[in-house]
Amino acid sequence: MQITHFGHSCVLIETSGQRVLVDPGDFSTSWHDVIDLDAVLVTHQHADHADPVWLPKLLDANPDAVVAVEQTVPEIVELPTRTLRLGPDERIDLGGLHVETIGGQHAVIHRDYPRIGNVGFVFRAEGEASVLHPGDSLDATAEGIDIALIPAFGPWAATKETIEFARATAAPQGFLIHDGLLNERGWNLVAKHVQALSDTKLIDVRDTRPWQV
Structure with missing residues (x-):
């Protein structure tokens, strides 16, 4: 598995022969020219995610x-007719990669x-690490997550x-997302507290280089 953090909440997950981009929003630009994608997933309608x-x-x-x-994103963003609208507790199969939806609000x-x-979104593939991308929600999770993408800061969150x-x-490993409103000191402060008060080892992936898992 390979994961690339393109900034804020935008992440490219490459596993089980699939290239999946999640939450390409307007707080980052390094995803603009990404091609050869097998799927594009969006957690919700806010522009920093879509x-x-x-x-x-x-x-x-x-x-x-x-x-x-x-399911409400097409009301805000012009999307192709092939777009699938998702609610919670659904599943998409992308070859050997299975994506489950959780939460709802x-x-x-x-x-x-x-x-x-x-x-x-919960990503699972046989023989690969499982990954959770929660979008902008902290009240839904899943069992057996190996890599957690942890929202660091937003107008709806507290440390x-x-x-x-x-x-x-x-999760034994993870990294901070939703960090587009944080400067270096703010990022380090949140990371320090998460490291000190949870068992998740945080990886710094802010340079957009792929992280090999």
Whole structure:
């Protein structure tokens, strides 16, 4: 397995002969020219996870890729007719890679904002590490996760919740995502607390070089 963090919440997972891009949003640009994708997945409709300008261009450049998104994303972003709309507790099979959806709702930003949909993705393939990408939710996890992608910071999160998510996931390894609003000191502070108060070993993958698992 190989994982590349393209910034913020955008991640390329390469495993079991599949290349899957998750959450290509407008907080990062290094994913714009990615080709030869087998699937593009989106956890929810916010632009930092589904760039309304560049995501359609990416899909035009990857016409054979499976497109599967949380069910309200097509209301915000212009997507091709082949797009699959996902709710929680569904499964997509991409060759030997199986993707399950969990959760269903975005974390609370403020009680005066209505909550929107959010599905986390669990990736499993025989003989490979399992991976959890939660999108913008800290209240849903899955059993037997080997690699957790842990949201570091957002207007809907506190560090204590990030730590509890890492503890609940109980993955031996992981790395921080949703870090586009953090400077170097902020990133190091969150990483320090997660390392100190959970059993997950954090890998620094911010340089967009592929991480071999």
